Amino acid sequence: MVGKKFxxxxxxxxxxxxxxxxxxxxxxxxxxxxxxxxxxDLYRVACGExxxxxxIDGYDGFVISxxxxxxxxxxxxxxxxxxxxxxxxxxxxKVLGICFGHQILSRALGGKSGRAITGWDxxxxxxHLSASSKAFSSLKIPALLSIYEIHRDEVWELPPKxxxxxxxxxxxxxxxxxxxxxxxxxxxxxxTKDILLNLIDRLVKLEYIVDTETExxxxxxxxxxxxxxxxxxxxxxxxxxEL
Numbered sequence: 001m002v003g004k005k006f007x008x009x010x011x012x013x014x015x016x017x018x019x020x021x022x023x024x025x026x027x028x029x030x031x032x033x034x035x036x037x038x039x040x041d042l043y044r045v046a047c048g049e050x051x052x053x054x055x056i057d058g059y060d061g062f063v064i065s066x067x068x069x070x071x072x073x074x075x076x077x078x079x080x081x082x083x084x085x086x087x088x089x090x091x092x093x094k095v096l097g098i099c100f101g102h103q104i105l106s107r108a109l110g111g112k113s114g115r116a117i118t119g120w121d122x123x124x125x126x127x128h129l130s131a132s133s134k135a136f137s138s139l140k141i142p143a144l145l146s147i148y149e150i151h152r153d154e155v156w157e158l159p160p161k162x163x164x165x166x167x168x169x170x171x172x173x174x175x176x177x178x179x180x181x182x183x184x185x186x187x188x189x190x191x192t193k194d195i196l197l198n199l200i201d202r203l204v205k206l207e208y209i210v211d212t213e214t215e216x217x218x219x220x221x222x223x224x225x226x227x228x229x230x231x232x233x234x235x236x237x238x239x240x241x242e243l
Contacts, residue, residue, distance in 0.1 A: 003036075003037035003038045003039060004037075004038050004039075004060040004061075004240065005038070005039040005040075005041070005058055005059050005060055006033070006034075006038060006039070006040050006041070006059060006060060006061045006062065006063065006239065007040070007041045007042070007043055007051060007059050007061075007062050007063070008025075008026055008029050008040065008041070008042050008043070008062075008063045008065060009043050009045045009050075009062055009063065009064045009065065009081070009084075009101075010024075010025060010026060010042060010043065010044045010045060010046065010065050011045055011046050011064060011065050011066065011067035011069065011081070011100050011101065011104075012025060012046060012065055012066055012067045012068060012100075013046065013047075013068075015198065015199075015202065017195075017198045018195060018198075021194070021195075022195075025065055025190075026040075026042045028190050028191070028192075028195070029063055029065070029190055031190075032189065032190045032232050032235065032236075033063065033190075033232075033235060033236055033239065035236070041059075045077055045080075045081055045084075046067060046069070046077055047077075048076075048077055048080075050080060050081075050084060051084075056087070056088070056091070056093070057091070059093065060093075060094060060240075060241075061093065061094035061095065061096065061239045061240070062088060062093060062094070062095045062096070063095075063096045063097075063098070063101070063239070064081075064085075064095065064096070064097040064098065064100070064101025064102075064104065064105065065098055065099075065100070065101055066098055066099035066100045066101065066151075066188065067099075067100035067101075069100065070153060071100050071103035071104040071106075071107055071113050071153060072103075072107065072112075072113050072114050072153070078104070081104060081108075082104065082107065082108045085104065085105060085108035085109075086108050086109075089108070089109060089178075089181070089182065092179070092181045093181060094181050094182075094238070094239055094240075094241065095181065095182045095183075096183055096184075096185070096235060096238060096239050097182075097183070097184040097185070098184075098185055098187075098188060098189070098190065099150075099151055099185075099186060099187070099188055100153075101184065102155065102175075102176075102184030102185055102186050103153055103154070103155055103184070103186075105178075105182060105184045106155045106157075106158065106159055106162070106173075106176065106184060109159035109160075109162065109178055109182070110159040110160055111155060111156075111157050111158050111159040111162065112155070112156045112157040113153055113154060113155045113156055114153060114154070114156050115152060115153055115154075116151070116152055116153060116154040116170075116171065118170060119152060120150075120151070120152045120208075120209060121149045121150070121151055121152075121170045121171060122149065122150045122196075122200065122203075122209070122217055123148075123149060123150075123196075123217055123220055123221055124146050124147070124148060124149070124220065124221065124224055124225075124226050125146065125147060125148075125149045125168050125170060125171075125174075125187060126144055126145070126146050126168060126169075127144070127145050127146070127147055127166045127167070127168050127174045127175070127187065128143065128144060128166060128167055128168065128174075129141070129142075129143050129144070129145060129165065129166050129175075130163075130164065130165045130166060131143060133163060133165045133177070135163075135165045135177050135183075135238075136165075136234070138237070139230075139233055139234065139237060141227075141230045141233065141234070142227075142230070145226075145227045145230050145231065146224070146225075146226045146227050147185075147187035147188065147189060147226050147227070147231060148187055148188045148189075148191040148193075148196050148226050149170075149171075149186065149187045149188065150188065150191075150196060150199055150200075150203075151186065152208075154171050154172070154173065154186065155172075155173035155176070155184070155186070158173060158176055159176075159178060161178065161179075162176045162177065162178045163176060163177045163178070164176055165177050165183075166185075171186055173186065174186045174187065183238050185231075185235075187231075189226075189228065189231030189232065189234070189235055190235075193221060193222075193225075196221065197218060197221065200214055200217060200218065201214075
């Protein structure tokens with residue numbers, strides 16, 4: 001029996017830390033999502049590496065990663081990714097978007113994204129899951145889940161016919177579903193604490209955030225944990241047709 005086949009559309013460049021500790025972000029996603037008997041492929045779309053048209057149908061689902069780029073930008077690879085996502089929607093392929101992936105899915109389907117009015121969101125955020133949504137009815141998870149976040153962009157406006165399924169005090173669109181085949185998550189269910197701490201240090205070096213902010217950020221991170229097992233269940237269940 002042939003197992004299911006999935007692909008990660010990587011929109012970020014691997015940091016030296018993530019390469020050393022996890023074999024790149026592809027390894028991070030495999031750790032969260034992959035199960036025995038499945039096949040997983042990697043396409044570095046930010047470097048122009050895309051699946052061929054004739055390859056797409058062979059996949060049961062796709063995962064779009066985060067990125068340091070803006071989902072509202074018009075880089076050549078972003079425009080090519082938008083075209084691919086519209087094709088995946090037409091084919092009703094399962095697509096899970098994370099952070100940048102969440103935002104660009106919204107854009108591809110007719111929504112809007114841009115800079116968050118309230119600025120950066122970095123750390124652990126409590127997300128409210130919609131009680132009225134059928135998306136979580138088959139999973140025994142609480143109505144409040146905490147998740148790692150590190151973003152300064154957000155979805156401003158949902159695509160027509162999309163369903164808002166989670167929000168937070170900081171971000172109005174933490175999650176959305178579009179039909180039964182597309183789901184976006186603003187936070188990072190795949191991240192570990194050490195990955196986020198390393199990213200904070202990188203943001204300081206790039207002068208995106210100031211060093212005086214990091215001590216409090218890191219202290220809060222060390223004091224609590226996100227609901228990673230629940231998020232793993234949500235992501236796996238959706239991608240593999242059980243949600």
